[in-house]
Amino acid sequence: MNDLPHIARGVDHVAYPTFDPAGTVRFYRDVLGFPVVHSICAAGWGPERHPDFIHFFFDIGNGDRLAFFYYFGLEPFVEGGPQGDSYSRFAEDVPLFFIRSRHLAIHVDGEDELMEYRRRLDGSEWPVEMQIQHETIESIYTHDPNGYMIEITRALRPVTPQEDLDANLTIDALLDVVVGPAPSMDALLARKAELIVERAADWQHSARTGAEVIAR
Template sequence: MDRINTEFELRGVNHVALVCADMRRTVDFYQGVLGMPLIKTIELPNGWGQHFFFDVGGGNALAFFWFPDAPDAVPGISNPKTVPDQGELVSAVASMNHIAFDVAPERIEEYRDKLVAKGVEVGMILNHDDSDFGVAPGWTEDVYVRSLYFKDPDGVLVEFAGWTRALDRPGDVGHEPRTAADRNV
């Protein structure tokens, strides 16, 4: 199985940029609650807003724009209405559904407890596997990633996820990609 990009030498994700309603609240959450160092702040020209960057480890960053005239989020369109285990996961085409930060899978319970202690509403721990529903009741050899979901103050769906095995089993890549014609709209 060849997994080398022969077109571009990509080194990972430099940053993902989201939009927030309140930069101070965003800094308080990502730096204060999640502990991500604020590494760069930019005041955009012409009163267009701000652009701030947080270090998420591994040379990667999470960025936020604050625009004074940004429209409000519309849950179920711009972002999912709830965390996956509490309802819906759907969001609109071209929206960002969620951001997942890589964590050690054996620390998921500890991190859930820490978030709850900080007052963050957190979904249940999910052990993702290839069963019909896609979630196992516990951590087994068939679980490929363990995760938990929560939302930031603007409703951005955030996930802590930890791979539990290499993704190299015969069934790991085997689904035919769906097309726009398959949509229910």
């Protein structure tokens, strides 16, 4: 278990490169309504032969920002189409699910807000591609002008303390099995069951202690 104090305060910004700053601004500012809140004109920064660039930021709510780099004179890596996750071109056998696992999810308060973003996207050049209800959230997905997958999501219900406990059990089990000879889902679930048995006595003791404190 990690006993370090939690002193971080969320995301300052997530940053991506873009070959299409005009499309990027249309998508995030003019369609989604995220204002531009900061920009950096970087001339002569970085090591030798590093191009000049603009680093610009959108406010995506809650003090968090989404940023992009546009490098002057840098040509797209391939002809035509968006360049998102273009590093994958170095391996022709990279599966699509692996590429799509890299995405940005933005949280909204409820169904009305989610459907408002769906309305904006469906009326734009970047309509919603999927709408899915997951275990505890509902999400819409599209790709931005750069080819990056963007998810907008709302909570269907609160996550319970029991689910937090389950998440920590799952991760502890994962860390145990990935160092073994054959990591698999079956091995993870078996190890997780072992951890539940190993820790049950400690949980029972904590529950009894807590009940005694409340009773006093």
